[in-house]
Amino acid sequence: MRLARWVLLWLTLIGCCGALAHVTTTGLLRIEFTGGRMLYALSLALPELPAASAAILTTAASGDRGAAEAVAEAARRSVIVDLDGGRCRAGRVRIGGAGTNETRATIEIDFTCDSSHGRLDITEDWRAFLGEHYQTLGNLRTPSGERQVIFGEESRFVTVDIDRTVATGWFDFVKLGIEHILTGYDHLLFLVALLATARGAWSVVRIVTAFTLAHSVTLSVAALGIVTIPDRIIEPLIAATIVWVALENLFAAEPDRRRWIWSFSFGLVHGFGFASVLGELGLKGATLVRGLVGFNVGVEIGQLIFVVVFLPALMWLSRGRGARLTPRIASLAVAAIGTYWLVERIFVG
Numbered sequence: 001m002r003l004a005r006w007v008l009l010w011l012t013l014i015g016c017c018g019a020l021a022h023v024t025t026t027g028l029l030r031i032e033f034t035g036g037r038m039l040y041a042l043s044l045a046l047p048e049l050p051a052a053s054a055a056i057l058t059t060a061a062s063g064d065r066g067a068a069e070a071v072a073e074a075a076r077r078s079v080i081v082d083l084d085g086g087r088c089r090a091g092r093v094r095i096g097g098a099g100t101n102e103t104r105a106t107i108e109i110d111f112t113c114d115s116s117h118g119r120l121d122i123t124e125d126w127r128a129f130l131g132e133h134y135q136t137l138g139n140l141r142t143p144s145g146e147r148q149v150i151f152g153e154e155s156r157f158v159t160v161d162i163d164r165t166v167a168t169g170w171f172d173f174v175k176l177g178i179e180h181i182l183t184g185y186d187h188l189l190f191l192v193a194l195l196a197t198a199r200g201a202w203s204v205v206r207i208v209t210a211f212t213l214a215h216s217v218t219l220s221v222a223a224l225g226i227v228t229i230p231d232r233i234i235e236p237l238i239a240a241t242i243v244w245v246a247l248e249n250l251f252a253a254e255p256d257r258r259r260w261i262w263s264f265s266f267g268l269v270h271g272f273g274f275a276s277v278l279g280e281l282g283l284k285g286a287t288l289v290r291g292l293v294g295f296n297v298g299v300e301i302g303q304l305i306f307v308v309v310f311l312p313a314l315m316w317l318s319r320g321r322g323a324r325l326t327p328r329i330a331s332l333a334v335a336a337i338g339t340y341w342l343v344e345r346i347f348v349g
Contacts, residue, residue: 086113222275
């Protein structure tokens, strides 16, 4: 019966996150248009991609000509650009990243248009290469200003007048923040480890508040370019924080006593992980501020949703004899998964 409850808990959490997020892969896009030329620069998180796509991107980035040609052909089929009624010509396709200890790959396409003004129509459909539930969040920069664009399941094309500045809201960034935390299983497992031994509402409030304050600080300084730490360093450190907290739950006499301190300290590391999302968009000025605030709010909303779902389930499992057994089972599971991620991120990338 205790095992059945645990299975039900994990299925509920996975189902909740899937229902809220809908997408399995989110690409981060930077579009720069000037003088009849357009750069389309897409950044993808390799662990989120279908295995076959991640493999061919890795091979292409390593210099394999056949793989590079296959990716280039997929890119030209997936992205079509029209300006002022005329088709823009796709030129060189560059594949970057995906090397040793790299967690992201980039695909850049150069387009040349016969006009430099008018209505810009961009059609993007990567489903054949990146999966049915793929979406892109992008930043489009033209001489008239910046705006945010989304290619998703609801719409695979975007139309903008590049000569007219369009007021854009920050809700797209809120949505990105919610999706990032609810599909970021390393961050969710870290929260599970933090809260597994929490005693009472005040303990939960201290832990969650400390984590929120810490990652908000490093998210801000990283997104603003004040401090930059490569993903190949941050990603293994995030896995290490998960293992540390889980092991403390198992071996420390009173793990909840100093938990808010670890929550704050390790939250600083997780904030740099959050910041990599905004960094890939190449935001500047007011758009960067809007993106920073919106994304941070979205992360907090997603975090709150998870806590509201997880805590009642944890309390249900911790009744009676489960009061001692449940935190240990949770911590053992988290420690095992965290150790796997740590080894993978150090030696595989």
